[in-house]
Amino acid sequence: MTAADTQAAGPPVPVPDAPEKTGKSPSTQDAAGPRPKKRRTKGELLPYLLILPAILAIAAVYVYPLAKTVIMSFQDLGRAALWGNAEAEWVGFEQFTVILGDADFWWVVVRTIVFMTVCVVLTMGLGLLIALMMLRLSTWVRLTLTVALVAAWSMPLMVAASVFRWLSDSDYGLINTLLADITGNEDKWLGHNWFLDPVQGFGIIMVLVVWGAIPFVVITLYAALTQVPKELEEAAALDGASAFGVYRFVTWPVIKPVFIMVATLSVIWDFNVFGQIWLLRGNKPEPEYETLGLYSFSKAFESTSFSQGSAIALITVLLLSGVAVYYLRQLIKTGEVE
Template sequence: MSAADTTQATGTGVPAQRATEEPGHVPVKSSPGGTRRGARKYKKGALLPYLLILPAIIAVAAVYAYPLVKTVIMSFQDMGRRELWTGQDPPWVGFEQFTNILGDSEFWMVTARTVLFMTVCVVITMAAGLLIALLMQRVSTWIRLALTAALVAAWSLPLLVATSIFRWLADSDYGLINTLIAKVVGEDFLGHNWFLDPWQGFAIISALVIWGALPFVVITLYAALTQVPKDLEEAAQLDGANAFGVYRFVTWPVIKPVFVMVTTLSVIWDFNCFGQIWLLRGSKPEPEYETLGLYSFSKAFESTSFSQGTAIALITVLLLSGVAVYYLRQLIKTGEVE
């Protein structure tokens, strides 16, 4: 078809190819050289984030990779005091350390104690943290700021100082807890030692752990609650939903990913609880107060069975890894549903 025929076909006096173009359109011809330069720039820009975090990755690998590899190797050896002092290579024993540990009833008793202690602390921490976070939404600004400042101050308190405070509170002779209870039940309660009974002793330890974990949980959950759309809550109330219905169908789906993540961190932290028990018991915790972390330490340094202690630590890491993987899978499923 000729140019004249094309012009007649359009009926506008403009060739068909130009008629389909928008007014002011300037065709741009791409050159192979420009495409290659753009690709190179894109590759450089894509590599930039990885180059920026490379020093941090190297530092983390240097700090954590070597101890982890050394722990795995030592768990398959039989390192004692002689090998530690002389520098001799310890003999390889394969899975003997793991077989001895898993066949020991004391290990399973300590594991059950650790799981029970962790469960109580996490449940109370998350329940109290969520209630306090919900309360912070309903108080005035000044009260919320004062409560936030108090939480941050408690969060920044060193573990040694916090433990000293709780040791004074639970002291058998001068403790505030005994003094307050004695005013209610009678003077006979003065001089009561809370740590003679492991159940009562773990109640004091749990109170210390929960008190130290609450600030992080409350502040994080309150930040998640601020992301709940107010218009959705108002729409649910207009549709006749009560307070529980609004929380269940509007608030909870929004804060659930954050709640699960904080719960995961709480499980890991409370499962590895060491300093609180160690300091409250004067650096010499009784066997009744041993959790997996203290049990591993006791086997390694008090029984001088370093390989057995590292094997217990490795089992603990594997248990925590399973918990973390489970919760991360739940988070991924939640993201896919949303």
């Protein structure tokens, strides 16, 4: 092209700059301002509205009494203040100082921990063995056993305690009669009072606690055992693993989360045992039979030291808070795995 042709064509037409590549279309880039927040619809709020009554009921049953207990533990609350005839005096940490400095309190704590540990070990051990046994039972035997477990679980505590009081009665109890017949020593066993010795008395109480807790443990662990893949167990057995090896490396990893959660619940329940001891000791347990729940009740209503009873109850809550946090962590981990 010559210079004359260039002049004839006219001046060059400017070319617009190409838009920057930002991953968005020009129409999107032209839209100014942040996106408006998405509003919740009625459908999204419905689940929260449905559980609102349950939350309010829990708050009324648990939150208010707990808050009241905390307030009372920092006061010196007597009968007059309890009935509203006088103003309760604020004493700060005085109640906690008195309780933590009392040697009887620490004996009660040790007794409670030992009692809880034995009950949990027996409950989880026997419950796991029965659940494993149920896998090898025929269908009708397993159904019969399940019905018996549910019936035992649904029995009211007062009825169960009455049965165990009759079984361990010193004069007409079935336990003494059987031991006298088996050993042939009627002088030793007929008329034997199991509750004169706290060790023997707690043995009877532990049997009642374990008997009442085993149905829940067995049914829950059996449900977990049914989720173990049979092909993995068969493959491990074909590879030469023993029965214990199959259980350890195949069965246990599957049921471990459920076992830990049930054991954690058992710790909380057995730590707070009250009714079994109260009923078996005729509504007036001796000091040798007091656990933390009974010790708190005794301080509050027998010694009319309501603030000390509240402080002991609050200490019990703090002792169990670590167990509760561990239980919630296990629930979260199980949900993440699933």
